[in-house]
Amino acid sequence: MLNQNDDQNEAKKLMLMCVLAASVVLLMFLVILYMHEEKKPKKHATKIVTENNTEEKEIEIKKSNLVSSDLDFWDMYEDTKEENVIIDDSKDESDSDSKNSSSSSDKKINQSKSSSSDKTTNRDDSDEESSMNIKKNKDKDKMDDGKHIKVTGPDGKAQWFEILDDVKKNSFDFENYLAYDNGLLKYEAGDIKSIVGIDVSSRQGIIDFSKVKNAGVDFVMIKVASRGYETGQINIDEKFVEYANAAVASGLSIGAYVSSQAITDVEAVEEANYAVAAANNYNVKYPIAIDFTSANSQSQRTDRLTSEERTAIVKKFCETVKSYGKIPAIRATRDFLITELDLTELSDYDIWLKDEAVTADYMKFEYIEDNESSSSSSSSSAKSLSSSKSSKSESTDSDSSSEDEKPEYIGTDYPYEFAMWQYTNKGTINGIEGPVNVNMSFVNYAER
16 A cells, blocks of 8 residues: 555656656746847838839838938039930931930030929929930931921821822922012022912902012912812802903913812813813913812811822823813922822822911011901911011011021922922012912923
């Protein structure tokens, strides 16, 4: 009995010793873990929200021992002058990557004073705007290469069109040989001497063609008929017979034109026959032209024609006129010729260009000065005979500009060859009340 009790006591002692040993080991482990955690730097948690993601992310930021005096970021702005970089777009840069790292010799640098606070606030915006400007200049350089021509639509959007190699080019040197003489533009270079002309319709009212002749005009293009924009009916211009008789009697050479709305080859032939029949009663020496341009803000039956269809109609008109032994011509605006016709198919026929010339500031017309509404409408035009370089117009009053100084004429940037040029619809000619279209012909059709 005694031995059994001794065995039980020994077992209890052994169990107690095991529990005690396990407790000591666990305690030592906790102490070591605690000391290890104490040696680690304390961490703080903060939250950031990205601009493009509403999900919050928790990151750990180590505690720093730096104080504000240890920070030297203020030294980043040693110079308080801001640099505005202007790209010189006269350079032809073909590699888009090299443009971003172009040398300082290709840039003009203008410096202006600015506070450091303004600089830190606007730096990102300025960099973004500069990048946008550089991109625009790249796009401009890419297209403004002498191989493309820009056309601005009614909506103000610009499009670039490739200049066709197969069409004869405009070789006139307007800068050096375009002159202003008694209210008229004249061109003389080598064997080419321009002839002064006007074009008229019933809207001109009463015309004294003797005074027109004495004013220096040599030829008159007279509207013979027009086709209705919606009805398609041909109507003779009510002043054609009167104008033709009076002009010929005054010694002026004449030509004729039709305002076309033809939508088929049959209608093109009809218009040509009509014009030739009317012109046969007179000694018509200048061209019989088709005027196939769009009317402003008006529904037209030709709106749905394609470029190929328009070209075919114009070509059929010219072929018909030529078959009668007359000289055909195509009258249209700069933009219409570039965008709406295939000029490679019309190279056998003369072009009568309608495009407002840009000239010196002193080149003005009396009716514009006297008529407030006309002046207002002309100022909104992109091109005008009374327009000028801004620097000249700001420093010189138009009434005191000198007649003796040589003007800087731009003429027209139409890239292809043309035989006649209506350079303004705001001209004044003695013998005609109100504005009139003034032309120059580079071909003397009267002696052809």
